[in-house]
Amino acid sequence: MIDEQARLLSNREVAADFYLARLSAPHIAARIEPGQFVNIQVGAGIAPLLRLPLSASGVEREAGIIEVLFEEVGPKTRALRQLGPGAVLPSLGPLGKGFAPPPAGARVALVGGGIGVPPLLYWGLELRQRAHQTALLVGARTAGKHLPSELLAPAADVVCLATDDGSLGHAGLVTELLRHELAAKGPGAVYCCGPHGMMQAVAAICIEAQVPCQVSLEEYMACGIGTCVGCAVELATGKGDTDYGRYGRICVDGPAFDARQIKWGSAWPT
Ligand SMILES: Cc1cc2nc3c(=O)[nH]c(=O)nc-3n(C[C@H](O)[C@H](O)[C@H](O)COP(=O)(O)OP(=O)(O)OC[C@H]3O[C@@H](n4cnc5c(N)ncnc54)[C@H](O)[C@@H]3O)c2cc1C
Ligand code: FES
Known part of the structure; x- marks a missing residue:
């Protein structure tokens, strides 16, 4: 892990309230690696006090560039949106555990919505380089909330969009696209954020279909490095495979988890 003085190269709006920063x-x-994140200090004073965790949505290793995609939802994302080229942003990274690879040769479905799409874009690019057939299924409230195809297309062989209001792609939930994908193509692994x-x-x-599924969890974070325990998630397995028994810290034990590890609700089987 490094605390690096990252320099902002560009920062532009790519969809309604969504920005791409290089x-x-x-x-x-x-x-x-895909699924890992950086914790970015977006202000020079004491506000915003906490850093902003953002997943890498793309990397140009030789050029030394990382890309992040963020939606403006509050003070930290607003502060970042207001910055322009040349701004210096102390950035802690790489943080967390990224995605574990799928079985060799498996067809893969990536399922994303909202601010969960960025890590899937980096992962999709990597999977394609490793010769995995990849479908990217993305849900959004309305057409304007979808990222442009120039950002989505490189991450998958096939991109399928859904909107709640029917203004673009499938009218309905992205889970309906997943059910169709499972029935038609039988992917050997699913990744979701x-x-x-x-x-x-x-x-x-995925549990019902017996298809391996990894999820990338997001939670309010303070330290981002495992010390404050502010990002705990209850685990279904309770097997104590983390330092905190039946709880995991999303920032160090995740953000990528096997979906079967998570206790999704009080009625979820343990
Ligand atoms: C590992 C990780 C990776 C992330 N990657 C990205 C990314 O690539 N792009 C991106 O846009 N965001 C990402 N996020 C989420 C982002 O860090 C938060 O939304 C952050 O809190 C925004 O800060 P803010 O001060 O702008 O808004 P805040 O004041 O923190 O939040 C504003 C509003 O958003 C809601 N909100 C904030 N965070 C969450 C959350 N985690 N779950 C549900 N509701 C929430 C709040 O209820 C509030 O209404 C990631 C978070 C984590 C933990
Ligand atoms: S944010 Fe502090 S332990 Fe995860």
């Missing part, structure tokens, strides 16, 4: 951070770029309810639904579908 950072020169050669030390982090040399090591960051998005709102909690969506991940819970995807986890249930």
Whole structure:
């Protein structure tokens, strides 16, 4: 893990309230893997006090550049959105455990929604380089909330979009696209990142279909390095495979977990 003075190269809006920032951070770029994240200090004073965790959505290793995609939802993302080229952002990374690879040769489905899409873009690119057939299924409330195809297309052989209001792609939930993908193509592994309810639904579908599924969890974070225990998640297995028994810290034990490890709700079997 490195605390690097990342330099902002560009920062542009790519969808409604979604921004793509390119950072020169050669030390982090040399090591960051798909599913890992950086914790970025976006203000020079005491506010915002906490750093902003963002997943890498892409890396240009030789150029020493990492890309992050973020939605403006509050003070930290607003502060980052307001910065322009040349800004220096102390950035801690690479943090967390990224995605574990799928079985050799497996067809893969990536299921994303909202701020969960960025890590899947980096992972999809990597999977394609490793010759995995990849489908990217993305859900959003409305057409304007979808990232542009120039960002989605490189991550998959096939991209399928869904919107809640029917303004683009399939009218309905991204889980309906996943059910279709499972029935038609039988992917050998599923990776998911998005709102909690969506991940819970995807986890249930994959467990029922007996398809391995990894989810990338997001939670409010303070330290991002495992010391404050502010990002605990209850585990279904309770096998004590983390330092905190039946709890895991998303920032160090994740953010990528096997979906079967997570206790998704009080009714979830343990
Ligand atoms: C490992 C990790 C990777 C992440 N990667 C990305 C990424 O690539 N792109 C991106 O846009 N965001 C990402 N996030 C989420 C981002 O860090 C948070 O949304 C952050 O809190 C935004 O800070 P803020 O001060 O702008 O908004 P805040 O004031 O923190 O939040 C504003 C609003 O968003 C809601 N909110 C914030 N965080 C969450 C959350 N985790 N779950 C549910 N609701 C939430 C709050 O309820 C509030 O209404 C990631 C988070 C983690 C932990
Ligand atoms: S954010 Fe502090 S332990 Fe995870």
